[in-house]
Amino acid sequence: MIAGVVLAGGVGERMNSSIPKLFHNLLGKPIIRYVLENLSGLALNKIIIVVKSDLKEKFQYTCGDDFVYVVQDKPLGSGDALKRAIPELENFSTVLVVNGDAPLITTEILESLISSHNADNVSATVLSTVIDDPMHYGRVVKDELGNVIRIVEAKDATEREKNIKEVNTGAYCFSVDDLRLVIDRMTNNNAQGEYYITQLIEILSSMGKRVNSYITDLGSLALGINSRFDLSLAIEKLLTEKMEELMQGGVTIVSPENTYIEPDVRVGRDTVIEPFSVLKGNTFIGENCTIGPSSYLLNVDIGDRCDVFYSVVKNSKIESDVRVGPFAHIRDGAIIKSNAAIGDFVEVKKSIIGSHTKAMHHSYLGDADIGERVNIGAGVITCNYDGKNKHKTIIEDGAFIGSNTNLIAPITIGRGAVTGAGAVVTKDVEPDTVVVGVPAKILRKKEEGGKGE
Incomplete structure (x- = not known):
């Protein structure tokens, strides 16, 4: 033995x-x-x-x-x-x-x-x-x-x-x-x-x-490693080996000398890693994606055909055909469903973003369950913390959340509902209902006045 x-x-x-x-x-x-x-x-x-x-x-x-x-x-x-x-x-x-x-x-x-x-x-x-x-x-x-x-x-x-x-x-x-x-x-x-x-x-x-x-x-x-200089040599050696492994597997790394990829990261073929990107932990990236430039990924599962550029994604899952960035922050526990889009200066934390849903500008989505084909306007905030506890926001399929809307959790926005720009919504909104104002009040049912958008 x-x-x-x-x-x-x-x-x-x-x-x-x-x-x-x-x-x-x-x-x-x-x-x-x-x-x-x-x-x-x-x-x-x-x-x-x-x-x-x-x-x-x-x-x-x-x-x-x-x-x-x-x-x-x-x-x-x-x-x-x-x-x-x-x-x-x-x-x-x-x-x-x-x-x-x-x-x-x-x-x-x-x-x-x-x-x-x-x-x-x-x-x-x-x-x-x-x-x-x-x-x-x-x-x-x-x-x-x-x-x-x-x-x-x-x-x-x-x-x-x-x-x-x-x-x-x-x-x-x-x-x-x-x-x-x-x-x-x-x-x-x-x-x-x-x-x-x-x-x-x-x-x-x-x-x-x-x-x-x-x-x-x-x-x-x-x-062995006996000094900080020795440590830097070991880092260089392991980085080179990882880059070679990925490139032999069909991954394009545009600038290996300006890219950081840890050993446990896996990347699908025909994916392109742009310069100044950092890929860490148990990150998996599917095929035909573009990562970067200047993106930071930690313990992320990303599907096929995704673009993540100038953004930070940690401990989250992104399904296929998703666009993230620029300057988005996807935090712990987030799930971004297929064909969704997360735009500039949008932060997502412990939330599900439904398929084909878009949040394109300056929003915070925390502790939220957002359905399919929802539009999140610029400046939308899910107000999830009351000073003591976190609360959940539910936005059902097809809802339209107007710019600068504040959703005071716990709250549910029904299927197809609409909030007007600048609304502060403190109570649940029924499906196909338009609410406006501070605090938000019912303006009409969508069927009473068309789409209501």
């Missing part, structure tokens, strides 16, 4: 932040979530997360209950963190060890690392990468047969070793039996007084155990 261990106890001082490093946002998700998703794609029998004691509850809240949490009481280095996980490795033959700050080491790379480890029948396998300027990273030192004999830090390296370009990423596979043999042989004879996993590689080699490396082509991106 194979277990995974995530070392998640690092402080992350170089982030210069009050937020623990692994909880920093990377395209809409904490860094640690990417690492766990990559591990969850493997056939692992257990995933163990080693955390600081004061962050255990935060990890459990963020990551869920599918993992085993082990506490490292004091930050005594990566080797000590791995040692804390040893009791959880009973009956396991292999353990995969990764850092919690390395979100770009994908499932495929980790799968290849495990396969290489098993095929070579070695005690340990180091995931390494090659970079032109290794800087301060640990060099992977090999013997003449290509076996890893140690990992040396730059400050301790000889001139020959400093020229080595293969560096350690901090991910490993170990034989659990061999790991148990050496885990207590680590020492903390260093300036920091800490125990390092890299010591285990040298100890295994000195015992005649074979250690190999598996080289990934990620380069410096495999080395």
Whole structure:
């Protein structure tokens, strides 16, 4: 059986932040979530997360209950963190060890690392990468047969070793039996007084155990996120991958360098994403849509053939053949039915806008259920809040709400009813009835004087 261990106890001082490093946002998700998703794609029998004691509850809240949490009481280095996980490795033959700050080491790379480890029948396998300027990273030192004999830090390296370009990423596979043999042989004879996993590689080699490396082509991106600059590089990498995925799937992105799209966003073919658009969360966009320019979408479900431009849409559903914008704000809980139109400076919150209904100018529609083929004039307000509670407005099919009408909820406007411009409607209006004034009063029934519009 194979277990995974995530070392998640690092402080992350170089982030210069009050937020623990692994909880920093990377395209809409904490860094640690990417690492766990990559591990969850493997056939692992257990995933163990080693955390600081004061962050255990935060990890459990963020990551869920599918993992085993082990506490490292004091930050005594990566080797000590791995040692804390040893009791959880009973009956396991292999353990995969990764850092919690390395979100770009994908499932495929980790799968290849495990396969290489098993095929070579070695005690340990180091995931390494090659970079032109290794800087301060640990060099992977090999013997003449290509076996890893140690990992040396730059400050301790000889001139020959400093020229080595293969560096350690901090991910490993170990034989659990061999790991148990050496885990207590680590020492903390260093300036920091800490125990390092890299010591285990040298100890295994000195015992005649074979250690190999598996080289990934990620380069410096495999080395984890240790600073805001590293975070920006990871964002750039994931954004590029997402853009390429969508474009290969038939989506036009007019200006990829000026577009932000998070990994979980899905977009149908022949949709066009205009510049300066931001697509976040679990957003789904159908086919033949135009999004943007300058639109912000968060957790939105959009049908086919929709246009959303210069607008903000959050936690809402838009059916097919809908036009939104410019400068509209569709808020939480809104449902815009097919062939509806929401125009400039219209705000919709927790409301249903019926099919073929139009609200084209300067209106607020909150806590409303609006039927089909309703006309919402400029400046219409559903007055849904009385200072204590929110109340519902119902506008039935075919109603005509005149400009600058205030609808004082709770209220129902009947089918085919009409409100005059500037009306303040405080009572329900029966179907096919025309009301005007402040407060609004019945002018006539529509059948008495024609359409009444």
